[in-house]
Amino acid sequence: MKSGAKQQIMAAQIRYFRRGAALTAIALTAACSSVPSSGPTAGQLFDKERVEASKxxxxxxxxxxxxxxxxELGExxxxxxLEQLTANGRIDLLGPGDVLQVNIYEVGVSLFGSGMTIGGGGDRMDTSAKDQSLNGVTVDEQGYxxxxxxxxxxxxGRTTDDVRRAIIAGLRGKSQAPQALVTVKENVTNTVTVGGLVSDPGRQRLSLARERILDVVAAAGGLKEPATQSTAILRFTRAGRxxxxxxxxxxxxxxxxxxxxxxxxxxxLERARSFTVFGxxxxxxxxxxxxxxxxxxDAVARGGGPDAQQADPANIFIFRYQQDAAAPDGEKPLVYRLDMTRPSSYFLSQRFMMHDKDVIYVANARANQTRKVVEIFNLLTSPFIQARAVTR
Known part of the structure; x- marks a missing residue:
């Protein structure tokens, strides 16, 4: 090939390369401000938010x-x-709504049945005992x-034995040697209600054995999904507290x-809670x-941890609303920053407990932007470098 032709080819390559370099410079200028990333750096995150932060x-x-x-749920x-709701009380007293069964026993002439046998050689007194059962005797709203x-x-406000004695006293002088037996057929007053995430919710009757909280939870069939022994929350209500x-x-x-x-x-109960991870x-x-x-x-680990290629471990942020009575809406926005480049932060992160609806943001490293610009530069210039190498 003649030297003049070679010079023309090299001049054309130089012009082509310069044109490509100019386009690359323009692209890099734009890339510096629009490099794709998973989020802003720590500085970018707050530099533009100073006015809004003050608001x-x-x-x-x-x-x-x-x-x-x-x-969050420290209480x-x-x-x-719960222990402040401890109270003394009786569980053997009757109340409105209780349903009783009353059995009355009489000898001889009875109020609830004839005690005379007539005919067959004369009248005679039947001295056998008579039993009269009165079912469904309900204590009314006034307690009677x-x-x-x-x-x-x-x-x-009385026991079944108190009522039994009152019945005998009321029959005395009207019946011969009256006796009575009173039992509770349906107890409403001395019951507790068990609900929520138990297998068999409903009303349970208390006995003189004096059941406790865990007794009635077990009697209700225990916990059912999604509640577990470690996540179940007990809500206990007594006298409006x-x-x-x-x-x-x-x-x-x-x-x-x-x-x-x-x-x-x-x-x-069981409270479903969650946090969100970005960046x-x-x-x-x-x-x-x-x-x-x-x-x-634990939360950072569940979120996959900081990305080794992109993350800035010195700037891990936790965004949350903290209850504050002095705040206009009763909540104050706070941002916590954790620097994982410090050994002490690993201990502190184990004592920092997550709240429901927290947001974790892992900031991008500043070097990550430079690295991506270099990658773009290599992507744009490598064809020209390869073309030049081939034509030599």
């Missing part, structure tokens, strides 16, 4: 031993509130029952395993958790 009133708090917030981890030949007898605690906190026969009184209500994490997702206390370290 909303949120602040950034570095996680330290002095700034770790209280667990459920103790039985102190009504019986033939006796009238109204107060039953509410309510306490909640994790059921696992109760020890059989302990002060928290209260002796039950009529009218107590027991409900087994340069292993996976962007909503993660549900059932544990009473889920630590930040």
């Amino acid at each position: 909303i009133g949120f602040s950034i708090i570095d996680v330290s031993s002095d700034s770790i917030p209280a667990p 459920l981890g103790t039985t102190a509130t 029952i009504s019986l033939p030949y006796i009238g109204r007898i107060q039953a509410a 309510t306490a909640e605690t994790y059921l696992a906190q109760l020890v059989p026969g302990s002060a928290a395993d209260l002796q039950l009184l009529g009218g107590d209500r027991i409900e087994i 340069a994490a292993g996976k962007v997702s909503e993660v549900k958790f059932e544990k009473a206390n889920l630590s930040l370290s």
